[in-house]
Amino acid sequence: MNAAVIEHAARVEVKPLSAHIGAEISGVDLTRPLPKDEVKAIRDALLKWRVVFFREQFLSHEQHVAFSAQFGELTVGHPVFGHVDGHPEIYSISKFRKATRFEGQSVLRPWTGWHTDVTAAVNPPYASILRGVTIPPYGGDTQWTNLVAAYQKLSAPLRAFVDGLRGVHRFAPPQGAAGTDAFAKAVDQHTLVSEHPLVRVHPETGERALYVSPSFLKHIAGLAPRESQALLELLWEHVTRPEFTVRFKWEPGSIAFWDNRTTAHLAPTDIFDLDFDRQLYRTTLVGDIPVGPDGQSSVAIEGSPVGAAAAVALN
Template structure:
């Protein structure tokens, strides 16, 4: 199974679902993720994910093995990260530590309203279907993560602009943030596993049929077929639009918190306020294998360089 399978349930009988914002985000309770789930629980969690785009759990103190086992109930898992590796002994787990970027970049990045927002690994031809992030060491305050609903953002555009972006594709790849200079570790790893893809600017969700404004500010570099100035201006408009506060939810982490988001209909923002403190922050992420995006015209994404992100197999 390479993506989350949608099983429609009329009501939630096995879990409790508490919405956190109008367009995105709900907190799930009444379930223990450390044990194998009943099929009814899996179906309801899937349905809540598709409805709310990102769902959150509290007081789930999982080991790496339990984290992986939970994720496998929803689909095949990738390696921790196709470019930047994984936790030793746990190939499906990627470390999201406070200082993970120190060895990759130098210099001061150019900060815009959308700086840092991204959808995971969109440089790949088949970006992950979903991501599951687990909080282990959490600062006493600060360090919140934000998500935005790309379906709501698409419908927030004018009909004329929606009709135009429906026809476009964008180029996604790994590059340093604007203003930063890549250090040798980043250069070497990207060169060893190059990933460049052309994805539709509007992605049709393979399960719900919803259209999402599939723009990932950290990875989407230009719009295919437009002149550079046209591309720059349109991307600035779209990037600014998708991070409007009304489309977003902000999550305050606790130890044992877990966030599970649909990577096909959301973008998210990692915190930078923690760099103004000495607080430690350590989370771990796993990702579910995704499919190739398809636009409203039925045309799939095109791989320019690199291989699809495959399911991790135990050798």
């Protein structure tokens, strides 16, 4: 290794933020192409800490896309809700976005709102990269949880049981909402349904993660409805235990980069009670098809894989 590479590697600092998940990375400039050793250092930190954060990285849309492309192939901004005009790889996340706001929920649970991105697709994105632009002076924090740690903390008998189960993930209009508003119409036109293993084997590390996205996983295949509900509620409560999580306070120029194969996250709802604007932008990277401990892959029930072809079609 030459002196220049050693110097680059020495500048990258990874500061863990909690016992199981989250680290802040400094010593890099994301507005420019990264040396190979810095790309490797960031990727290594991502695999270990599941989500990594950067501060004071004031990227343009073009720089955001260029940074993301150093870690994989980009998807369209969102397979259902499209993208920012002129930037097919970027999805706008604002305070007034309707895509993930479900009005009139009768029951809120501890896991309500927690999700892993686009798990209704047969090949969910492997990673997401979210950039903060307009940030309220307080409120609006995002949380992530470590699904590998959650799996490892299950009892051995329960791990053995869930290893052999599969779940159906669906992205479809809320019951009774089809055709009533722009959100429902968009979802109705791009329904995604896939069957994934309940435990996913990470393709790079071989670790097992509970693949139980609360917002998209609707039932466990082969179980009676009450059995499925009881087990899913137990698992959803388990994966959102505070000790598996990290909470991130955004600032302008902050970036969060997370492994979608080993995490779920929770977007803030307190922002709707504040008078401040909030604007972030996200890119996602094309993922592989999940595989369970038994070697069986996920299968698509409805909808197409998420990838670059979708970006071309929407552009």
